Amino acid sequence: MSGAHSQQMDASTAWGGGTSPFKVSYGKLMMWFFLVSDGLTFGGLLCALGFAKFANPEWVAGWPMGEEIFTHFPFTHAHLPLLYVAFMTFILIVSSVTMVLAVEAGHRMDKRGVIKWLGLTVIGGFIFLGSQVWEWSTFIAGPDGDLTTWHDNATLQHNTYGGEVIMTPGEHGHNHTEVVSYGPTLYANFFFFITGFHGFHVFTGVIFNLLVLRQVIRGVYHKRGHYEMVEKVGLYWHFVDLVWVFVFTFFYLV
Amino acid sequence: MLRDDIVEYSLDYHHSEEQGKVVRKKIWKVTAILSIITIIEVLVGAMLPKAEQTAMVWLLIKCGYIALTVVKASYIVLIFMHLGDERKNLRYMILVPYIVFILYLVFILYLEGTYVNDAWEFLK
Structure with a gap:
């Protein structure tokens, strides 16, 4: 243990309390503080969704049924409720598992193990992000991608159970699809905001994981004597999975 | 005094190959539990759609979903995030x-x- 991070310090610089009451390092404690506040943010958003659902009856806001929200699957037109979202959930759970395995490998100072599992976590994160892009684009442009966003801000108004669509013959034999009535906008606002906010967290998590993976490959943590940085970004990554568990329940099931 | 903010506690978590095996076994067990709960949720969602249920049954299903979510969340927080060991x-x-x-x-x-x-x- 040599280097600036383990040097002696005098008692006046150190805090006066002896050992830390929480028995965790500064960085980990701060990551937990951040996650508590971030979790309360998500809690507030999901509670707001609950309030909107309790406050607005079916005939005012037109709430869709959970299992009917997303029934598409790539490469098929079959009606498959929940299957695609279940796939996304599964990807996130698996990448959470690979992350905890990377942390475990770090505790054994197994550099190659950390690289392998952290690399798989990054890949899982990218698969989830790609899945969400496909889900969103299917929501916005319809399953065949033939809705335009030019007419009346169709982006947020249309979804599979909402806006009514007409086809009009256009030039060159192509059909134009236009949104003629609005879907449940209150629902769409919540859906895109909360899943978007979560997707932004996934994106940030993938960036963190990539940066830490680079440091692992360069041997920075091996030289330091511990892989705690993997554990800290791991906390963040598990938190992202945790939030998705709730988003999945309150958007697609209940 | 040794700086305690960076090094000491971080080293407490090191474990040997044998302990690692135990930890991994636990991780795979939790993975199985989380997957099974998700499969149950998806099957209930696909087999028992809201439109076909009476209000009472739907309330029960809803409470069941929330209970399963809390179970899943506690496994993630206590085992994967190691909060149970803190x-x-x-x-x-x-x-x-x-x-x-x-x-x-x-x-x-x-x-x-x-x-x-x-x-x-x-x-x-």
Whole structure:
């Protein structure tokens, strides 16, 4: 243990309390503080969704049924409720598992193990992000991608159970699809905001994981004597999975 | 005095190959539990759609979903995030804000939301 991070310090610089009451390092404690506040943010958003659902009856806001929200699957037109979202959930759970395995490998100072599992976590994160892009684009442009966003801000108004669509013959034999009535906008606002906010967290998590993976490959943590940085970004990554568990329940099931 | 903010506690978590095997076994067990719960949720969602249920049965299913979600969340927090292995005061410092604030928020929004709903029904 040599280097600036383990040097002696005098008692006046150190805090006066002896050992830390929480028995965790500064960085980990701060990551937990951040996650508590971030979790309360998500809690507030999901509670707001609950309030909107309790406050607005079916005939005012037109709430869709959970299992009917997303029934598409790539490469098929079959009606498959929940299957695609279940796939996304599964990807996130698996990448959470690979992350905890990377942390475990770090505790054994197994550099190659950390690289392998952290690399798989990054890949899982990218698969989830790609899945969400496909889900969103299917929501916005319809399953065949033939809705335009030019007419009346169709982006947020249309979804599979909402806006009514007409086809009009256009030039060159192509059909134009236009949104003629609005879907449940209150629902769409919540859906895109909360899943978007979560997707932004996934994106940030993938960036963190990539940066830490680079440091692992360069041997920075091996030289330091511990892989705690993997554990800290791991906390963040598990938190992202945790939030998705709730988003999945309150958007697609209940 | 050795700086305790970076090094000491970080080294406490090191473990040997044999201990690692035990930890990994636990991780795979939790993976299986989380997957099974997700499969149950998806099957119930696909087999018992809301439209075909009476209000009473749907309420039960809804409560079941929320209970399963809380079970899943506690496995992730306590095992994957290692909160179960942390000191008791750290554990409560993290969990108590949720127990206090979120439960209160849920309660008060449920109450107020129901009043607003009644107002809509009155206007109908």
